[in-house]
Every structure is written in structure tokens, then in C-alpha cells.
Amino acid sequence: MYKLTIKTQFSAAHQLRGYRGKCENLHGHNWRVEVTIASEKLDDLGMVIDFKELKQRVGEILEELDHQFLNEHPPFQEVNPSSENIARHIFDRLCEGITEPHLQVDQVAVWESDTAGAVYYRKT
Numbered sequence: 225m226y227k228l229t230i231k232t233q234f235s236a237a238h239q240l241r242g243y244r245g246k247c248e249n250l251h252g253h254n255w256r257v258e259v260t261i262a263s264e265k266l267d268d269l270g271m272v273i274d275f276k277e278l279k280q281r282v283g284e285i286l287e288e289l290d291h292q293f294l295n296e297h298p299p300f301q302e303v304n305p306s307s308e309n310i311a312r313h314i315f316d317r318l319c320e321g322i323t324e325p326h327l328q329v330d331q332v333a334v335w336e337s338d339t340a341g342a343v344y345y346r347k348t
């Protein structure tokens with residue numbers, strides 16, 4: 225298997241409903257996002273997917289979140305915009321856009337600080 229990873233980021237505000245502590249208050253993060261795509265084979269150019277192409281697809285998803293108050297954004301109006309749920313949202317949205325049969329979204333990691341991050345992936 226081959227795996228390819230890109231790193232990107234977005235900035236947004238959130239508050240964790242029901243959390244007893246500082247994170248219940250409105251605050252922001254510069255979230256760092258790492259997306260990994262897996263493939264058993266390479267294309268004619270020797271690549272899993274063009275980094276530029278993947279960055280563009282992820283960028284379109286993050287553009288919807290960037291500089292937003294995430295609690296008011298549709299996916300997070302009911303579920304908390306935790307790093308875990310943000311990772312899952314990006315994963316699911318990316319899966320919708322990856323139609324090439326040999327490509328699979330391997331995992332999405334979302335870091336809200338240098339020392340705290342969450343990963344979402346699906347067991348196969």
C-alpha cells in the first residue's frame with residue numbers, strides 16, 4: 225500500500241456545549257489538518273494522487289469552515305464541534321469527492337494545538 229499525506233490548516237471559533245470548563249466558552253483555534261490517502265497502485269506518473277489536486281479538494285472543504293463560528297455551521301449545530309467531530313466531518317466530505325476506485329481516504333487528523341489532536345479513520 226502507498227500512503228500520501230498533506231498538511232493544511234484553518235482558523236475558526238467554537239464552544240463545546242455541556243463541557244464543564246473553559247472550553248464551554250467561545251474561543252478559537254488554528255486547527256492543523258493532516259489528510260492521508262491510501263492506494264494499492266500508482267498512476268502513470270508514479271503518484272497516488274497529485275498533491276496539488278488533493279490540497280485543492282481538502283481546501284474546498286476547509287474553506288467552508290475557515291473563520292466561521294463552527295457551532296452555527298450545519299454539521300455542528302447538533303453535534304459538538306470537537307476536534308474528533310471536525311476530523312470525521314472532513315473525512316466524510318472528502319469521501320464524497322473521492323470517486324476514483326483505487327483511492328481511499330485513510331485518515332484525517334485534526335490538531336487544535338501542538339500537543340492535542342484527534343484522528344478519525346474507518347476500520348475496514
Ligand SMILES: [Zn+2]
Pocket residue numbers: 238247251252253336
Ligand atoms: Zn477549543
